[in-house]
Amino acid sequence: MPASRKETRVRPLSAKEEAAWRALGRAIVVLPRVLEADLLESHGLTLGEYGVLMNLSEQPDRCLRMNELASFVAISVSGLTRVVDRLERQGLVERVRAEDDGRGQLAVLTGAGLDRLRAAYPDHLESVRRHVMDHLHCVDLVAFAHAIGNIAAGEPGPALRPRRAARRT
Numbered sequence: 001m002p003a004s005r006k007e008t009r010v011r012p013l014s015a016k017e018e019a020a021w022r023a024l025g026r027a028i029v030v031l032p033r034v035l036e037a038d039l040l041e042s043h044g045l046t047l048g049e050y051g052v053l054m055n056l057s058e059q060p061d062r063c064l065r066m067n068e069l070a071s072f073v074a075i076s077v078s079g080l081t082r083v084v085d086r087l088e089r090q091g092l093v094e095r096v097r098a099e100d101d102g103r104g105q106l107a108v109l110t111g112a113g114l115d116r117l118r119a120a121y122p123d124h125l126e127s128v129r130r131h132v133m134d135h136l137h138c139v140d141l142v143a144f145a146h147a148i149g150n151i152a153a154g155e156p157g158p159a160l161r162p163r164r165a166a167r168r169t
Contacts, residue, residue, distance in 0.1 A: 031131060031132065032047055034127075034131050035047055035124070035127055035128065035131060038123065038124070038127040038131075039120065039123070039124055039127070042120070042123040043116070043119060043120040043123065043124075045116070045120055046083075048073060048075060048079070048083045049083055049086065049087055049092075050117070050120060050124060051072075051073040052069065052073055052080070052083055052084065052087060052093065052107065053087070053092065053093070053109060053113050053114075053116065053117040053120075054117060055069060055072040055073060056069070056093065056107060056108070056109035056113070057109055057113075057114055057117055059109075061108075062108060062109040062114070063096075063106045063107060063108040063109065064106065064107055065098065065104055065105070065106055065107075066080060066081070066084070066095075066104075066105050066106070066107055069084075069107050084107050087113065090112075090116075091110060091112045091113075092109070092110055092112055092113030092116055093107050093108065093109060093110060093113050094107075094108050094110055095107055095108070096108055
């Protein structure tokens with residue numbers, strides 16, 4: 001089958017680019033797994049749960065609209081609903097109606113949620129240092145953060161969109 005015009009104009013990756021791309025791809029898969037395993041073992045929290053607690057803790061009133069929180073945590077609103085349900089059952093977060101908009105819901109960090117986050121933070125920090133930062137000692141962190149930030153600022157990919165069941169024919 002002949003190559004399309006677009007395929008013939010795309011420059012192949014150099015050996016260094018290919019190695020960087022593969023390493024990044026592997027890190028994207030491995031990092032969440034190892035960080036979550038550490039959090040689950042030490043504090044019974046998933047990365048998503050920790051992300052919700054952390055993002056709420058950084059807000060002046062320790063609350064956010066559910067759709068804003070989903071954006072901060074980079075999961076779908078329905079995925080966030082499941083995470084908040086789990087946290088709510090543990091008394092770490094509560095949902096309240098937005099005062100300015102009766103339809104909107106806010107996730108609010110409780111005192112118990114803040115305590116749980118404070119307890120988990122040192123162990124999570126140690127995990128981040130061990131699995132990430134200790135491997136970047138020879139890297140220009142400003143340039144690294146800028147490059148990763150540019151990648152992250154791209155359009156959300158299919159993983160952030162709801163999955164549809166495959167059609168059977």
